[in-house]
Amino acid sequence: MSVASGLRVVPRSLFARNVLLLVALVAVSQVCAIAVLLHFIQAPRIERAAGAFANYIVALDTLLETTPPDARQTVLSRLDLRADLPAGASTAAPDSRLRFYQSYWRRTFIESLRRHLPPDMLVRWQSGDTTDDGQQRLWIRAHLSGEPRWLALPVPEAAHDDGLATALLLSLGLGALAFATAYVIQRHLNRPLAHLADAARLVSAGGEPGVLPTDGPTEIAQVSGAFNRMTAALKEADATRALMLAGISHDIRTPMTKLRLAMAMSSVPSTDAAFAASAEGYLDTIDTILQQFMDYAGSGAKETPVVGDLNALIANLAADFAGLGHEFALDLGEIEPFPFRPISMMRMLMNLMQNAVLYGVVGLEVRTWTDMNANTACVVIADRGKGLGGQDPEALKQPFKRGGGEGQPKGTGLGLAIVERIARLHGGTLELRAREGGGAQSCLVLPLSGDATH
Template structure:
């Protein structure tokens, strides 16, 4: 059962205020026990040592004031001489205010155990009214004692009541805490830096950007992870190179017999021209299918990401679509630049525009960007795709067109996913299909 605070669980409240980064949480793990340890040390010192010393010092001052009063009461005629002797012995500065009465004084600016201990000691040792002035000066406090014919004012040096090493103790607590926290922050920052570099390298490599091997640093576990990542990059590169070489050989081997068939058809005069044209069309269709299948299998792994002018790329795609008979409007801001693999993205957008051209009369191509993402929208006024079939249509060899290969959307989704983006099929306002490409900026 979770603890709930005003409709919010304690877990949600803690998650809201806890740092989100590993460095912040690590520093918090170091800081909280350190603060608790210092608080316990302070409480032990303040609750035992400081209280005991405060009681003893306040009791000593109260006893000395009471001794002075007793000496004066014993022989009032020698009051002045008694005051001089006790002042010289105890370090007081005493004056007698003849004919005056005690007045109410404000409480101390910084209340603590000393004022309570001194008041308790004076109450215990004196048998007459008194008041204590704490705010007259930073160097002394004033004790007013009501006498029979006036008020005795006694200035007591503050150093008689306060411990001089108290400030040193506080400085030691704060200084050691800051020093330990600073050392921990420098150490943890070095450890987290290796993890951050590994995360950035993994994200870049996942989006097709070859960042090269990263330098292992930090703790031994982080170094092992970096080394394993470097080995993984090498294996993936070798796999892509071997697959590309194999598929290039397959492409050559498949196209060679098709070329021989085309030449053989051209050298057979007895075949009617119409049938020869149909056979050549079939061969061209087979070559096209082979190219599409190989493109899907090969992907664009060998191309490196680079800063690309998206405005120019989309304009080129729109021009090519118009040459194929499409009616397309392109609304793209000038100088829209993103880091990606341009030919791969061109292939993906071309596939999507070709799909729209086959099923719609009008196509709209729009692009927008923010500081963190790039969005490309392809709208058409065709029949659209039912919501129940959209996920299926993104799979290989799934096509709504009986004559299609079912690879256009799959290739586009694969390319966009390799860039760390996403491909969404939505309803276009006003009817038709809306294809949204989300790419990291």
């Protein structure tokens, strides 16, 4: 097995790894405890019992061997002495996985007994299922008045049970209790980490996670406190940025308005119409750039999601573009109404459709459908322009990163960055792809379950 496949056996989560490590430690400790108990405690006890038992058997064999011939019948009537072994007797006791200690006891006792007895005194074991009374027996070859005979010695079931099985069950129960306790403790420790991960995902999507509790263990409380300070600093930075951009927009738009008014009241439009139109175009460009900065600063996180019809919104936008001379072919699949932020969603779709108009010009198309397996709405806005031009799609979504080459329309490079932020705000994704047959397409995937960030 390769290293990579071996690593896949180990769980990825810290919770699962800790639980697995705990189970392994408890199992190893139990196995080691049983091994130590059997090897250093039970084995010597069984050895001593077998030695004492062997001494009694040797003494009994000596007594039987010296029995007078006229007393043989009396001895045979008192003891179970047979000339032949019964059919069920065997050289070793049967093993049982369920009753492993009894099997270990029998095997160890018989082997030790054979070592202590003389070589001519053979030992055989007969299980209870082969006897008439259901009792287990040891058969030992003795000598009655010089003749070999098999002596039956019943082994009561109680001789195997010295409380070890109960001790083992109790040990396993304590191990299970330790595992359950550690599982509960680990879940308690893992809960604030899960909350921290959820809050981090919320921040990355542009949401506000709120204040994390800091009343847990010291180490986790320190991490939660640092996260709270970080989110507070980010919130303050966002507020400062929005205020600064709003101030810049206001301060710049005020003289722009005055400039428009001054141009309208001057004689420039009548004397040089081309210059006046060019100036008006520059003013419109500045106003558009300011609006894009404001859109990027205001991500729409404070807008409340409402249940809406995505297809209806797309159809309305397509009609607006058609009024400006840009026809989008619509292929709108069935999408159930779901919660989204209407203004942010309109801004996102409008940016993508505007990109298709500016960079694609022809082959404009919008397709929608529902992915039932993932419970998501899918939107594709495509064109037949020059495509991505070999550029990295992920890099194009970064702020101030512009696509296209010479002759392409100018802009701030914030359009796709705005779309990316709004898509993540709704719990969705944006992917840019080259379109089969030429051109480019923007693919939006939005959850239908209302998982938009609040």
